[in-house]
Amino acid sequence: MIQVENLTKKFNGTPAVSDVSFSVEEGEVLGFLGPNGAGKTTTMRAITGFLPATSGRVTVGGFDVFASPIEARRRIGYLPEHPPLYAEMTVAGYLRFVARIKGVPSSDLGFELDRVMETARIDHMGGRIISRLSRGYRQRVGLAQALVGDPPVLILDEPTVGLDPKQIHEVRELIRSWKGRHTVVLSTHILPEVEQTCHRVAIIARGRIVAVGTPAHLVERLERAARIVMDVAAPAGEAAAALGGVPGVADVRVLDASDERARLEVEAAGVGADVEPELARAIVERGWGLFGMQSSTMSLEDIFLELTTDEPPGGEAAS
Numbered sequence: 001m002i003q004v005e006n007l008t009k010k011f012n013g014t015p016a017v018s019d020v021s022f023s024v025e026e027g028e029v030l031g032f033l034g035p036n037g038a039g040k041t042t043t044m045r046a047i048t049g050f051l052p053a054t055s056g057r058v059t060v061g062g063f064d065v066f067a068s069p070i071e072a073r074r075r076i077g078y079l080p081e082h083p084p085l086y087a088e089m090t091v092a093g094y095l096r097f098v099a100r101i102k103g104v105p106s107s108d109l110g111f112e113l114d115r116v117m118e119t120a121r122i123d124h125m126g127g128r129i130i131s132r133l134s135r136g137y138r139q140r141v142g143l144a145q146a147l148v149g150d151p152p153v154l155i156l157d158e159p160t161v162g163l164d165p166k167q168i169h170e171v172r173e174l175i176r177s178w179k180g181r182h183t184v185v186l187s188t189h190i191l192p193e194v195e196q197t198c199h200r201v202a203i204i205a206r207g208r209i210v211a212v213g214t215p216a217h218l219v220e221r222l223e224r225a226a227r228i229v230m231d232v233a234a235p236a237g238e239a240a241a242a243l244g245g246v247p248g249v250a251d252v253r254v255l256d257a258s259d260e261r262a263r264l265e266v267e268a269a270g271v272g273a274d275v276e277p278e279l280a281r282a283i284v285e286r287g288w289g290l291f292g293m294q295s296s297t298m299s300l301e302d303i304f305l306e307l308t309t310d311e312p313p314g315g316e317a318a319s
């Protein structure tokens with residue numbers, strides 16, 4: 001239903017999103033998980049056609065969002081990060097206005113307003129002035145506005161932001177109830193949110209997708225990863241290079257280094273893969289001393305941080 005191909009968006013020459021590709025099947029809920037500034041909003045704006053891409057292509061329901069914006073947008077309900085609510089309008093007045101823009105026939109207008117207000121649980125708020133609503137209720141008006149016209153595709157940028165725990169629960173339930181009926185892309189910083197509501201998760205960091213899979217698959221893949229801290233008598237750089245060459249090693253960091261001693265942290269892709277004896281061998285067979293080795297498994301939270309935390313300067317240029 002949604003195809004994103006090699007999407008790149010630069011702002012003043014600086015890439016916010018780099019070569020992102022993914023697709024979303026009809027009826028699927030895809031969660032976009034990533035820290036601040038990762039490129040979630042930029043990607044979502046490109047999908048809705050509001051933001052022209054620097055390069056790459058996005059199609060929704062087979063329509064190119066830039067070549068056929070009207071056809072594509074007709075299929076999309078969009079909850080932006082900051083919904084442009086007309087502050088002085090009433091809730092019902094605003095939603096009626098949105099419905100007209102979206103081409104809902106006047107004969108269906110009353111029914112459609114009742115439907116979206118009930119779905120967003122604001123059916124008792126129709127007469128309220130938007131500027132006087134609490135943040136959570138404004139968010140619900142934003143959600144109602146995305147639902148007007150019952151579009152098959154919903155793009156929801158942080159739909160639970162500003163809601164209280166009960167409302168968060170309700171919105172997650174609501175999204176879950178759409179599985180199979182709407183194709184949804186939602187963004188969030190919150191890990192449990194994607195586990196609870198999404199078929200698949202794309203983890204995005206520094207404008208790139210760093211992992212995609214079902215929540216269960218990601219947890220499984222990520223929980224197999226291990227971190228091993230090693231104390232060695234060797235020049236830090238050479239030891240790091242030797243350990244980095246061991247199969248299964250994803251990353252090596254120097255935690256501490258003095259003249260001939262170093263403490264290194266190795267991240268390995270599989271605890272079950274018996275990487276530890278290989279790491280020990282890589283040190284010992286070069287004639288260096290091995291003073292200590294400690295391993296710990298990484299939690300999903302660790303891995304998420306690991307995948308999404310900024311690389312040291314220069315790290316980005318390499319990829």
Ligand SMILES: Nc1ncnc2c1ncn2[C@@H]1O[C@H](COP(=O)(O)OP(=O)(O)OP(=O)(O)O)[C@@H](O)[C@H]1O
Pocket residue numbers: 011015016034035036037038039040041042043081
């Ligand atoms: N209109 C713009 N002009 C210049 N830079 C921008 C613009 N919009 C976004 N950026 C930059 O692009 C990068 C990605 O921003 P984006 O808003 O897509 O991140 P995000 O993942 O949605 O973050 P958050 O979780 O904070 O909402 C950031 O570095 C941001 O500063």
Ligand SMILES: [Mg+2]
Pocket residue numbers: 040041042081157
């Ligand atoms: Mg954002």
